[in-house]
Amino acid sequence: MAVRRIELMLCTGTGCVAGGAFRIYETLEKEIQKQGLEKEISVIITGCNGFCGQGPLMVVQPDEIFYGFLTPEDIPFLVQEHLLKGRPVKKLMFTPPEKKEPVPLLSEIPFFKKQMLVVLRNKGIIDPEKIDDYIARDGYTALEKVLSSMTPDDVIDEITRSGLRGRGGGGFPTGTKWKICRTEQKTPKYIICNCDEGDPGAYMDRSVFETDPHTVIEGMIIGAYAIGASHAYIYARTEYPLAIKRMDLAISHARDYGLLGKNILGTGFSFNLEIREGSGAFVCGEETSLIHSIEGKGPEPRQRPPFPAQLGIWDCPTVINNVETWANVPVIINRGADWFSKLGTETSKGTKIFSLVGKINNTGLIEVPMGITLREIVYDIGGGIPYDKKFKAVQTGGPSGGCMPDSMIDVPIDYESLTEAGSMMGSGGMIVMDEDICMVDVAKFFIQFTNDESCGKCTTCRDGSEALYEILTNITNGDGKEGDLEFLDEVGNAVKDASMCGLGTTLPNPVLSTLKYFRDEYEAHIKEKRCPALVCKNLIKYYILPEKCTGCKLCLKNCPPDAIKGELKHVHIIDQSKCTKCGTCLDVCPPKVSAIIKVTGKEMENITGIEEPYPVKRRKK
Amino acid sequence: MAQLTLDELRKKRKEAKKEIYLREGKYKSKIIVHMGTCGIAAGAREIVSAFLGEIEILTDKDVMLTTSGCAGLCSMEPMATVELLNSPSVKYGNLTTDKARRIFKEHILGGNIVTDYAIGIGSEKGG
Numbered sequence: 001m002a003v004r005r006i007e008l009m010l011c012t013g014t015g016c017v018a019g020g021a022f023r024i025y026e027t028l029e030k031e032i033q034k035q036g037l038e039k040e041i042s043v044i045i046t047g048c049n050g051f052c053g054q055g056p057l058m059v060v061q062p063d064e065i066f067y068g069f070l071t072p073e074d075i076p077f078l079v080q081e082h083l084l085k086g087r088p089v090k091k092l093m094f095t096p097p098e099k100k101e102p103v104p105l106l107s108e109i110p111f112f113k114k115q116m117l118v119v120l121r122n123k124g125i126i127d128p129e130k131i132d133d134y135i136a137r138d139g140y141t142a143l144e145k146v147l148s149s150m151t152p153d154d155v156i157d158e159i160t161r162s163g164l165r166g167r168g169g170g171g172f173p174t175g176t177k178w179k180i181c182r183t184e185q186k187t188p189k190y191i192i193c194n195c196d197e198g199d200p201g202a203y204m205d206r207s208v209f210e211t212d213p214h215t216v217i218e219g220m221i222i223g224a225y226a227i228g229a230s231h232a233y234i235y236a237r238t239e240y241p242l243a244i245k246r247m248d249l250a251i252s253h254a255r256d257y258g259l260l261g262k263n264i265l266g267t268g269f270s271f272n273l274e275i276r277e278g279s280g281a282f283v284c285g286e287e288t289s290l291i292h293s294i295e296g297k298g299p300e301p302r303q304r305p306p307f308p309a310q311l312g313i314w315d316c317p318t319v320i321n322n323v324e325t326w327a328n329v330p331v332i333i334n335r336g337a338d339w340f341s342k343l344g345t346e347t348s349k350g351t352k353i354f355s356l357v358g359k360i361n362n363t364g365l366i367e368v369p370m371g372i373t374l375r376e377i378v379y380d381i382g383g384g385i386p387y388d389k390k391f392k393a394v395q396t397g398g399p400s401g402g403c404m405p406d407s408m409i410d411v412p413i414d415y416e417s418l419t420e421a422g423s424m425m426g427s428g429g430m431i432v433m434d435e436d437i438c439m440v441d442v443a444k445f446f447i448q449f450t451n452d453e454s455c456g457k458c459t460t461c462r463d464g465s466e467a468l469y470e471i472l473t474n475i476t477n478g479d480g481k482e483g484d485l486e487f488l489d490e491v492g493n494a495v496k497d498a499s500m501c502g503l504g505t506t507l508p509n510p511v512l513s514t515l516k517y518f519r520d521e522y523e524a525h526i527k528e529k530r531c532p533a534l535v536c537k538n539l540i541k542y543y544i545l546p547e548k549c550t551g552c553k554l555c556l557k558n559c560p561p562d563a564i565k566g567e568l569k570h571v572h573i574i575d576q577s578k579c580t581k582c583g584t585c586l587d588v589c590p591p592k593v594s595a596i597i598k599v600t601g602k603e604m605e606n607i608t609g610i611e612e613p614y615p616v617k618r619r620k621k
Numbered sequence: 622m623a624q625l626t627l628d629e630l631r632k633k634r635k636e637a638k639k640e641i642y643l644r645e646g647k648y649k650s651k652i653i654v655h656m657g658t659c660g661i662a663a664g665a666r667e668i669v670s671a672f673l674g675e676i677e678i679l680t681d682k683d684v685m686l687t688t689s690g691c692a693g694l695c696s697m698e699p700m701a702t703v704e705l706l707n708s709p710s711v712k713y714g715n716l717t718t719d720k721a722r723r724i725f726k727e728h729i730l731g732g733n734i735v736t737d738y739a740i741g742i743g744s745e746k747g748g
């Protein structure tokens with residue numbers, strides 16, 4: 001390829017593709033041709049840039065200018081102004097909420113500033129479908145180093161000294177796991193990459209595949225060399241077609257180059273890798289269940305020990321690691337254990353990728369050093385809570401994680417601090433909640449999820465989650481009674497202690513952690529029949545403030561069940577017997593009027609909804 | 622594609638690095654061609670091509686070529702500004718492709734300002 005003066009790094013991660021990134025691609029190509037710039041400018045597709053909330057987006061290099069919320073209609077102007085005439089287009093740049101001036105440069109945008117890219121070091125810089133791009137970014141140099149100058153024990157020693165721990169949830173030391181497997185007598189040995197990622201809202205692992213598949217492959221070849229494996233499986237969900245496509249392509253390119261297969265790079269080492277698609281259940285991500293699934297058996301977990309490192313797939317020693325764990329390996333080999341172990345906290349080294357979602361201004365995928373605080377994530381990177389609402393909690397660790405309340409906002413995040421808080425690192429989902437979220441409702445939501453996903457093999461997990469769900473449903477319905485909280489506590493702890501696999505031992509976390517930090521909210525539901533966050537439908541009523549209603553009929557016309565009585569310039573009344581509490585009236589009432597409120601607890605008693613509309617009194621202007 | 626040996630992989634990496642230099646932000650020098658309507662009319666696009674042609678034959682592609690709007694000296698177009706690391710920027714005017722190539726060789730690669738064509742030294746208000 002001839003030299004270019006500009007490259008447009010267009011994000012084609014899952015989020016941006018859903019937003020129409022490929023249409024942007026076509027329009028860009030067309031406009032560039034039209035201006036006769038095709039020899040000077042090219043469009044490069046990249047994996048997820050991270051700032052998914054701004055998608056579809058791209059970064060213009062070498063100027064480093066970030067453009068978001070692109071539509072095909074913006075492209076002709078952008079190509080003419082910026083690409084041809086060199087005048088960056090302000091209106092397509094990122095402007096922080098409540099600020100007037102945009103921030104043109106990617107590196108100056110607060111969302112990116114506090115991040116530290118180790119696993120995602122090639123994010124936005126390489127085309128994930130081109131092996132040469134990866135190689136150009138020193139890709140496969142770690143493999144070169146390993147194959148030409150390190151023994152398997154050297155490799156294991158380096159990984160152990162780095163302090164790398166599993167990124168799939170448990171946080172088990174990776175070097176130790178490899179060593180256990182290496183010392184097993186039985187052969188052949190296998191390795192597996194776990195890309196099941198079934199947590200709702202999480203998309204870290206799939207994004208690593210979509211952004212930089214070769215770093216995972218390189219990590220796996222190195223791991224195979226270290227433990228003496230010759231075959232590997234990558235287990236990924238069928239629901240992630242883009243990730244699978246890019247990984248598939250990467251494997252075939254690596255094979256073409258002799259980086260996989262027999263006699264790798266002429267060194268005599270041989271290793272092969274194949275993708276297995278799994279579909280469905282959350283429990284498939286659990287390692288023993290995943291192994292059963294690849295073997296073609298029912299995806300049910302089994303008792304451990306023995307651990308897969310001793311007795312894994314096809315009854316052979318097997319190292320199973322998470323995507324992000326594998327992706328760290330080449331960096332550690334290249335930059336050394338000493339460098340890596342300086343990042344992070346005493347017990348948790350390196351960085352972690354989180355998917356930051358929920359009630360937060362900047363949603364997206366972030367990579368941060370371990371030991372960062374929630375405050376830095378929520379306020380500096382995340383840009384705070386929309387509409388200046390109050391921060392309430394962050395749910396980490398997926399459906400079986402727990403909540404970190406406001407009081408823990410300055411605690412450095414690592415494996416230990418999260419566990420101590422009653423949550424866990426999990427694979428890195430991070431859901432931000434504001435004051436409008438009811439914590440009992442949240443606990444119910446997650447228990448419903450894990451209850452559905454429980455494989456049913458052990459009774460504690462199956463029946464325990466059922467019992468928890470029932471009580472939580474009662475409480476949110478206003479049918480909670482004395483003793484419920486003690487019951488939740490007892491059952492929760494029993495399920496935690498007695499379940500067979502990680503699904504059961506962690507599923508009570510959302511209940512136990514909210515009980516610990518938001519007990520008063522539970523009590524309000526039970527004793528006062530009050531939902532402080534105004535969420536639980538049985539515990540709230542909608543009410544039209546007569547002194548504010550202008551009688552405009554907007555809510556009346558929009559009310560789905562026709563529950564609002566009234567006529568023009570008459571105070572409207574909600575018929576409580578018909579109201580389904582859908583909240584439409586609150587949404588449509590003009591902000592200047594704001595006549596509709598929600599009430600809960602005692603306040604509900606006086607609201608009967610049986611009065612009749614009456615004329616609006618003239619109000620002083 | 623034939624399977625690679627260690628040495629061939631290293632060679633391939635050297636080649637591949639040339640393809641992605643724009644994205645890595647490793648520059649020693651920067652050329653800005655002014656591409657206002659006036660600049661384009663005066664032939665700024667040919668100047669861009671001339672510079673690109675020179676960059677193409679470099680082994681270490683540490684020169685960044687970018688464009689900017691009108692510099693307010695329309696009578697001197699086509700114009701370009703050259704910035705070397707740690708030295709003041711230099712504006713050149715009334716360029717032709719030949720002048721551009723000479724500036725590239727003498728200033729960008731050689732580090733010597735081509736005083737014959739320079740119309741200003743120092744930041745923004747040069748000229």
Ligand SMILES: Cc1cc2nc3c(=O)[nH]c(=O)nc-3n(C[C@H](O)[C@H](O)[C@H](O)COP(=O)(O)O)c2cc1C
Nearest residue numbers: 166167168194196197285286287321322325502503
């Ligand atoms: C219910 C359940 C779901 C899990 N889902 C995943 C998953 O989606 N991805 C993953 O890497 N690990 C998941 N795990 C953890 C795996 O069992 C295993 O610990 C992990 O893949 C080991 O890799 P690591 O040491 O690199 O973290 C899950 C565990 C449980 C109990």
Ligand code: FES
Nearest residue numbers: 013015016050052
């Ligand atoms: S998908 Fe484009 S930024 Fe995440």
